[in-house]
Amino acid sequence: MNETILIIGACGQIGTELTAKLREMNGKDAVIASDIREGSEELMSSGPFEILDATSKDDILEIIKRHKVSQVYLMAAMLSATGEKYPDKAWYLNMTTLFNILDLAKEGEIKKVFWPSSIAVFGPTTPKQNTPQKTVMEPTTVYGISKQTGERWCEYYHDKxxxxxxxIRYPGIISWKAEPxxxxxxxxxxxxxxxxKEGKYTSFLNEESALPMMYMPDAIDATIQLMNAPAEEVKDRSAYNLAAMTFTPVEIAEEIKKHIPEFEISYxxxxxxxxxxxxxQSIDDTAAREDWNWKHSFDLESMTKDxxxxxxxKYSK
Incomplete structure (x- = not known):
């Protein structure tokens, strides 16, 4: 019997594509998508959808019981740049939703939970190159603070x-399907x-800003692979480093110029x-590769082409 999966935050950048992939793998009725608002027509028509306020534990429990849910992917969060504009809302949303799910799991209502962390858990004092799995973390954003705190609570709920x-500590995720x-x-x-669209772009980061990045298909594959791994292989219950590529705005622009020679970038x-x-600037994800055999498929060249x-x-329609 297939387990029933609930995705909270299914309308987000990762949630949209995660929902589609899990429905393809498990059957559309086995994956319940949910969000505070309705999603794209494609998401809404591809399987069951529930409007859900993830800060309400009672509302989550009602859906879990009604659909006999056993796995939850908690993808709802306020991200880094938006979180800096609304710090109190970001903290409340990111932490309340996590506690709701961890408590429901502790109470035996859920068997397995996925919760995304981020490279935002690291800070200016973290080693910049090949950042280790376990290292100094002094995040400077509300998003990063909430993710670092969440990692500690995840490990605590597992151990206790x-x-x-x-x-997984996601790096920057790139996708053609969902909007930023x-x-x-x-x-x-x-x-x-x-x-x-325009043949030019003004970057809000400077030309030398090297950051760890990943193409969406790799991020989705890693997420599902980790959730499907035998429990004994999942040795880190805070969050795993995950890496695929590192590049700067200059390097991505040069790769685009191979396909669109007239493209111009400014800063x-x-x-x-x-x-x-x-x-x-770069991440050491040896632990994920050794513990549950993580491998990425896309580099900057193959991602840009795709x-x-x-x-x-999309634009020629």
Missing amino acids: YGVDVRS GGGTTDYAVEIYHEAL APDFRQEIANSWP MLENLGK
Whole structure:
């Protein structure tokens, strides 16, 4: 019997594609999508959908019981750049939703939980190159503070109460399907859209801002692979480092120029530059590769080709 999965925050950048992949793998009725608002027509028509306020534990429990849910992917969060504008709302949303799910798991209502962490847990004092799995963390954003705190609570609930919770520290995620969601790495999504629409782009990060990035198909595959791994292989219950590539705005622009030679990039760093400066430039994800055999498939060249091909089809309609 397939387990029934609930995705909270299914309308977000990762949630949208995670829902589609899990429905493809498990059958549409086995994956309940939910969010505070309705999503795209494609998401809404591809399987069951529930309007859900994830800060209400009672509302979550009602859906879990009605659909006989056993696994929850908690993807709802306020991201880094938006969180800096609304720090109290970001803290409340990010922490309340996590406690609701951890407590329901502790109470035996859920068997397995996925909760995403982020490279935002790191700060200016963290080693910039090949950031280790265990290292100094002094995050400087509300988003990062909430994710670092969440990691500690996930590990605590696993150690104290036996909650089967699993997590990944996502780097910047790039996708052609979903719109950017208020993150500091979103320039690397916007740049492809603007290259095709306008032939030029103004980056809100400076030209030398190297950040760890990942193409969405790799992020989705890693998430599902971690959730499907035998419990004994999941040795870190805070969150796993995950890496695929590192590049700067200059390097991504040069790759785009191979396909669109007339493309031009300019730079106007804003408040997100300070956030980017506090984050690592490259990540050591040896633990994920050794514990549950993580491997990435896309590099900057293959991702750029795929992004421009798919967005090109989108804009030519």
